[in-house]
Every structure is written in C-alpha cells, then in structure tokens.
Amino acid sequence: MLQEISLFPVLLSLKVASFSTLAALVLGVGAARLLARKRSAASSVLDVLCTLPMVLPPTVLGYYLILLFGRSGLLGPAMQSMGLQLMFSWQGAVTAATVVIFPLVYRSARAALEQVDVSLEQAARTLGAPEWKVFFYVTLPLASRSILSGAMLAFARGMGEFGATLMIAGNIPGKTKTLALAIYDAFQAGNDELASMLVLVTSAICATILVAAERLLGRRHA
C-alpha cells in the first residue's frame, strides 16, 4: 500500500506554500507599509480590497484570476508572449495561493507596523535617516516577529489551498495535484486508506506550523 502513496502532492504543496508565502510577504508588507496609519477614504477602499480575498469564496477568487490570467484574459496573452503560463501550471497554483493568503499577511503586518512606537520612527527621522532606512532599520525589525507569525499562518493556509488552485492550475497528477486535491481525488475514488493517510499528514504539518507560530508570538509577550 505504501508504494501507492506518491510523495509528490506533499512536496508540491510545500513548494507552492513556500513560494506563495514569500510572494505574499513581500506584497503584504508592502501594502501594509503604504496603508498603515492612513485614514483617508482612498486608503479605506484599498484596505477593503486587500482584505476581500479572506472572505470571498476561493472559487470566486479563481474566477477573477482566470479573467486576469486566462488565455483570453486581460494579462494572459501578454504573459504568454513572455513565456509565462499560469493556467494549469504549478506557478498558477502559487498565484492562486498567494491571492488567498495575502490578507493574512497584510492584516498581521499592518497591525504590527501600527504597533511600533511612532516616536521611534520620528527619532530616526530627526537623526537624518531617509524613509526607506526608517522602515528597514527601525519599523520592520520591531514588527518582524508579528509579521513572521502571520506569515506562518499564511503558510499553513497555503498548504491546504483547494478552490482557487483547482480553477487556475487544475488537477493534473504529477504536475498540479496538491495535497488538498489528492485527498479529494482519493476520497472520490473510494481509496479511504490513502485519503486518511494524506489527511493525517496535512493535519500534522499544519499543526506543527501553528505551534511554531504560537511560540514565536508567545516569546514576545513573555
């Protein structure tokens, strides 16, 4: 029975979650930096847009992504001419997962950045530090632990992404079949042993990440 279990879905899910967490970290922290401490109407609209993927059904997100990156989508043809094919590829799965987990990173990063004492940033400015330096030397290091724990939650969520991934990347064995998709397949095919095996693996990985994230946050409060 063990030979039946291919490690591929596990490794693919880890790869997709890693890349999408990195992408969401860069984008989410960037967006948080732009919107932190802003109270204008425009920034409220952007804040809603950045949070929306958290509440929308993943299939809706998948649909939007197809409108953007599909073969006849807005950006699809341009990207195809550059040799980038998101549809039915692991890069597509990364894109889908990035959009789904982006709000988790964005929201924890925004809260973390806003928690940093303003007078520390002001002190850096009066000492002559330009804005990029204030951010990378003062604000970001002080917010990093909360941001990192948000990123770990995002990673755990990305491990199990199903809906949007299915719509963008499909369910191609050995190519885009991630853990969540493999579980669904195994269950549909009546292969309960394989399904429960994969379910246990997924649960163990996600639980480990959550414990680590909790530890990371807990140390700060200690």
Place this chain on the structure above:
Amino acid sequence: MIAIAARSTLRHGRSSFTLDIDFASEASRLVLFGASGSGKTLTLQMIAGLARPDSGRIVLDDSVLFDSTSGIDLPPQQRGVGYLFQQYALFPHMSLRENLAFALRSRYGLVASLSDFFAEKTRCFPEVNAVMERLEIAYLADRLPNQLSGGQKQRAALARALLTKPRVLLLDEPFAALDPLLRIRMRRSMDDFLKECGIPLIMITHDPEDVDMFADDLALYSRGRILRMERDFHNRRLFAQDTLSCLADLAEAEDDHARPHGFDDV
C-alpha cells in the same frame, strides 16, 4: 535664533484643539512653559518637522524651515535639529553603541549601508566613543536600552541627538520621567554639559525648577496660545515658588473651566 508663527487645528471626534502662536526669540536658551495639553509639544514637533502647521512660517537662524505661503516644508531629515524625546525613544533592538552609531550611519546611502551591513558589527566610530566617555556611559556600550536606568537612558538619548551636530537641541520634558532625586542631579549635569557644548536649546516643561535652571527667554503657554513672553528671564531669577503661584493666578484667570478639547499630548 528662532521665529515661529503657526496655526494648526487638530480634530478628535467632535472636540478640537487650536494652536495659534507667533513669537521670536534671540536667546540661546528658550523655555516653553505651560500645563500639559497647551500646545508645547506640538510647537516642538513643528520646529522639528514632525508635525505640519496648517499655515505659518518657521525660521531657525537664517534658514526657513517652513513657510506655507511659499510652499517651503523641509523634511525633518534636513532641518538640522536635535530632538530629545520625553521617553527617550532609544531603539529597543539596538545596543547603546548601535543607537549612537545610527546617528552617524543614518545619512549613508544604499551602497554604504549595504557594505556597512556586511562589515563587522562592532566597527567603532571615534565620535561615539568620545561622547560615551564624556557622558560616562562607555561601560554600558553593549547593553540594550531595557537594561539601562532612566538616567542612563537619558544620557544615551542626549548623546545620540548631539552626534548629528544639530544647530539647536529640542528637549521635550527632559526630566519628567525621572524620579525626583535623580531629576535634581540630572538637571544640574545636563546644564553643565550643554553649556560646555555651547548648543542653543529649546526646552518644554511644566516644572518651574526647569525654568529656573534653563530659561533665558520664557514663553508661557495656555490653551494653544502664548500667554506671555518673558525676556532675559534668568537675570530676574524668579524662584520656583513664585512661578508656581504666578501660574496658579494665570490658571485661575485662563483655565477656570476644565479643558474641553481632550488633547493631553499636544
């Protein structure tokens, strides 16, 4: 030394606070005195470029820092102003030495910053060592701010602010966070040290003892306005007790009802 005219209205829910000041001082030591919430900190932040007046003009020595009519608004990085924050604002993730070195490194561009990052962390700047020696905090160089006492933190913050060679030092309630005994000692040693440096200063305080020790010129604040401007105050040596009773009179005349606007930190 400083000429400032500024108007600013802050809103907080349904209450609002209006600052409307216009004064100039040629003294090398100017003290802004008044109750908390009277606009002293806001004034200091405007001079440093950390708060923006709705309208007005701020001139330090011969350079215009802010002028709403001609659209001049220098960023804090270019104002050449040192700021000693009330809670010291030492970077908690850097050692005392790194905190001081930040003042010198802050102006590095991207390339210098990167090469600095990969160079040895313990690289020393002679200026940093010198000022640490002078303020007797050299033996604390590798401690983090949360391992320092209040007085040590204050000396560290003072050293850091002076390393950028500012044209004027702004001090926000410098002794308020210290316990009373230490406050007397720190006040005296800071007075000595700043005289030795010869740096002009603008200090805000609600402690009459600070006025006695530091004020050449004195601006009395009340509810966002300058109530009175006293020149050559140090020659008159108004004692702290007199200041207090004088203040009580002023408060009775001016602040007879509770402050309605609800701003504590302006």
